[in-house]
Amino acid sequence: xxxxxxxxxxxxxxxxxxxxxxxxxxxxxxxxxxxxxxxxxxxxxxxxxxxxxxxxxxxxxxxxxxxxxxxxxxxxxxxxxxxxxxxxxxxxxxxxxxxxxxxxxxxxxxxxxxxxxxxxxxxxxxxxxxxxxxxxxxxxxxxxxxxxxxxxxxxxxxxxxxxxxxxxxxxxxxxxxxxxxxxxxxxxxxxxxxxxxxxxxxxxxxxxxxxxxxxxxxxxxxxxxxxxxxxxxxxxxxxxxxxxxxxxxxxxxxxxxxxxxxxxxxxxxxxxxxxxxxxxxxxx
Numbered sequence: 001x002x003x004x005x006x007x008x009x010x011x012x013x014x015x016x017x018x019x020x021x022x023x024x025x026x027x028x029x030x031x032x033x034x035x036x037x038x039x040x041x042x043x044x045x046x047x048x049x050x051x052x053x054x055x056x057x058x059x060x061x062x063x064x065x066x067x068x069x070x071x072x073x074x075x076x077x078x079x080x081x082x083x084x085x086x087x088x089x090x091x092x093x094x095x096x097x098x099x100x101x102x103x104x105x106x107x108x109x110x111x112x113x114x115x116x117x118x119x120x121x122x123x124x125x126x127x128x129x130x131x132x133x134x135x136x137x138x139x140x141x142x143x144x145x146x147x148x149x150x151x152x153x154x155x156x157x158x159x160x161x162x163x164x165x166x167x168x169x170x171x172x173x174x175x176x177x178x179x180x181x182x183x184x185x186x187x188x189x190x191x192x193x194x195x196x197x198x199x200x201x202x203x204x205x206x207x208x209x210x211x212x213x214x215x216x217x218x219x220x221x222x223x224x225x226x227x228x229x230x231x232x233x234x235x236x237x238x239x240x241x242x243x244x245x246x247x248x249x250x251x252x253x254x255x256x257x258x259x260x261x262x263x264x265x266x267x268x269x270x271x272x273x274x275x276x277x278x279x280x281x282x283x284x
């Protein structure tokens with residue numbers, strides 16, 4: 001894992017900027033919106049990503065694998081247990097401790113130390129392909145129609161309460177039990193969900209925000225784990241709009257067609273004579 005550090009100074013303070021080949025960062029879901037990419041409307045989700053602080057380095061010889069533990073968010077020290085305060089001793093700043101802790105595995109020894117900050121711009125840029133992992137919204141106890149998409153029973157012919165019923169859940173004496181994995185009513189949601197192949201549409205480092213294409217699991221404010229898969233481009237979001245030919249029948253065209261038809265003048269004159277004779281007879 002490669003690490004580049006540089007110091008940028010000012011009169012008031014020195015800021016350490018870390019550019020690191022780490023492919024994962026933590027964030028929280030903010031809201032959904034939309035934007036335009038080459039005149040194509042794209043739905044996006046705004047995520048507050050980072051900054052994350054390194055709280056622990058897992059080592060191969062001690063823990064059996066290489067990993068970096070990241071901390072995200074803030075909470076007061078008084079709301080943190082004493083054992084956790086000891087664990088976060090090198091990561092507590094301004095009397096505040098990280099709210100969330102998550103591990104990110106690495107293949108080799110990470111060139112990081114406890115207390116380093118990870119910014120969103122050090123990992124992601126526009127066009128990157130990512131996966132987002134979060135916890136889906138909890139729906140509570142739901143029936144089989146909502147939970148599994150069952151069609152329900154018949155609505156007529158004497159049925160009174162079978163519209164949303166699950167129906168049969170198994171056989172009789174053989175096997176004499178309900179098979180494991182049977183789709184039935186129960187708690188829905190609150191599951192770990194991963195959405196793959198999302199694209200980074202925009203990154204705003206000054207606001208610690210990034211916009212990704214499509215939707216992500218969870219409600220606003222829920223924790224997300226964003227992992228970079230590969231570099232890409234925004235051209236993948238642009239789809240060619242099919243050209244649809246619409247045929248419109250114009251009334252003017254019908255009138256022109258009727259004018260082209262031959263007119264029978266003899267029958268028209270005879271019809272006029274009959275009409276005049278009828279009017280004369282009525283007058284007499």
